[in-house]
Amino acid sequence: MLNYQSNPLQPVLPPPQLAPVSQEVNQRLSVHCNRCHDPIDVHQSSMPEVHHSRASMLLQQTCMLQETPPNGCLLGQLPPRGQKKLCMVDRLSGLPDEMLHHIISFLSAQEVARTCLLSKRWKELWTSAPCLDIRIDQFGNDRVRFSSFVENLLLFRAPTSLHAFRLHSFAIDRASYWMDHAIKHNVQVLEFAEYMRWEPFYLDPQLMAFKSRYLKRLKLINVTLESNVFEPLNHECQVLEDLLLLRCYLEVPQICSSSLRNLDIIDCSLLTNIVIRTPSLVSLRFRCLQHKCASCSRSSKATALVTLCDLPNAKIIDLSCSGIEVAFGRENPRHPMFGKLTSLSLGEWCLSNNLSGLVCFLRHSPVLEKLTLKLKVEPQDHNGTDEVCLREARSFSSEHLKKVTICCLEGDARTAMLDNMFCANVASLKEIHIRHY
Structure with missing residues (x-):
């Protein structure tokens, strides 16, 4: 019999009954024998509930790591078809600590702490768990219970x-x-x-x-x-x-x-x-x-x-x-500021001061391949802007730019100016996409 009063997390843990595994998880934990192809039921209360598919897979695999018995069936003699018999053999606890730690790393800290009730093998294993996932929503946002749990969890955890x-x-x-x-x-x-x-x-x-x-x-x-x-x-x-x-x-x-x-x-x-x-x-x-x-x-x-x-x-810059x-x-004028940049996304700011921000990036990004402009404000006055911007654009060239995407409000007149600028200065450009919000 386990002495539940000796559990250091008793004040903050729920009663020592493990929650039943959901129907979906229980189905995932169904194991088939490699030789006889009969299903093997895994007792629901023999392990904590697992929500992560990788953890479920690891739990299934542990039933296949043992040596095959002489009678040819993985877990021994199976009952005749139609009769149900629960597997009471604890094969999970025989795994090394490193593998068990990996399995419980997919559980929440509350579920990890509950594993101390499984067997003597698990009594201290949780204290050296390398991954702790602690979320207050699992305590119904109760700050008192949550704080008490975390304090005790860190207090009794091994110094690893x-x-x-x-x-x-x-x-x-x-x-x-x-x-x-x-x-x-x-x-x-x-x-x-x-x-x-x-x-x-x-x-x-x-x-x-x-x-x-x-x-x-x-x-x-x-x-x-x-x-x-x-x-x-x-x-x-x-x-x-x-x-x-x-x-x-x-x-x-x-x-x-x-x-x-x-x-x-x-x-x-x-x-x-x-x-x-x-x-x-x-x-x-x-x-x-x-x-x-x-x-x-x-x-x-x-x-x-x-x-x-x-x-x-x-290689990737998003300033949208x-x-x-x-x-x-x-800081180093002998090398391009963005010598390896291949993907660039810029926001509304890049068109201010006659496109100075956009032009600066195009000048100093020699291998740029993809450019995205996210324009979220439609300016009220475009008079004289096209000529100035096209004159500025002559001072740069981009040999590898292949795709330009412009995201804007419908009717934004700046798209025509940008289209002319890129077509006039970027010979490698294959496509310009206009997307409206």
Whole structure:
């Protein structure tokens, strides 16, 4: 008999009965013998509910890893057809820790903790789980129960390294401390999301610091980032490769990580001008999720300036957010600023100042193949613009540009001017698409 009172997570865990596997999952866990081709029922209460297809597949495969019995059937003598007999043999627990950790990495943290009730083999296994996925919606947004669970989970967890830590919270100040706990345990993938209908979460520099030699991926949703919190990401996270900021408030003067390869700033509000100096960057996306997102509306009266320094390794750049203006800071005049750029998306800002932003990209992107222009505002006056723009266009040529797509409102007169400009200066151009919102 298990002593449920000795379970360290007893105050926050539900009763020790495991939830039954849903009919869909139960069907996925049906195993067939390779020799006799008869179905083998897996007892529903012998394992926690699994929602991920890969986890289900791994659980099925564990029934096939054992040595075939002498009688020719994988699990021994099967009952005659029409009779039901449950398989009570625990074959899953015989797998090595690494494989079991991989299986439970597809479960939520609450489900991972419940595995301690399966058997003695599983009693301590959950404490060294390398992946923790903690979401407040699984607690009905009950902040008291959720906080109690997370505190106990981290308290009784073994002092081993984390691979991934995903935390979805709702107005809980201790979330900064929980993220710092993951960073101090060498987490490689860190994700934090504040409840989207709530105000942005303030990352407290007194409770956490992005200082890690192991952090590779960081995803932040609905947070306020100040320079004193963000600055360590530039200089003290030397293996950081992927950074995604979604619906965040950014008071960050510069992003200058030497290791960063993918940078996504989506639906964010810039509270100050920003300089992007990331020589290893391969992909840069600075865009909105919708035709006119909330961040563009908030920043329409105070547009932020984004300065791009040399990005020699960038292959994909998306600067279609309409709440920004873009400037260029060239640091190495002997090489093109965007020497490897093949795909480019620009917003309304690129047509200001007689298309200076668009022309600058075309001049310094020698291998550009695909260009997309997302024009979201129809100007009221085009007088004299065509002649000036065509005169500016003569100063560039693009030998590899093959496809141009212009997204605009129906009736936007600028499409004709752009069509003439590209046809007159780009010999390699094969097609120009006009798409209306």
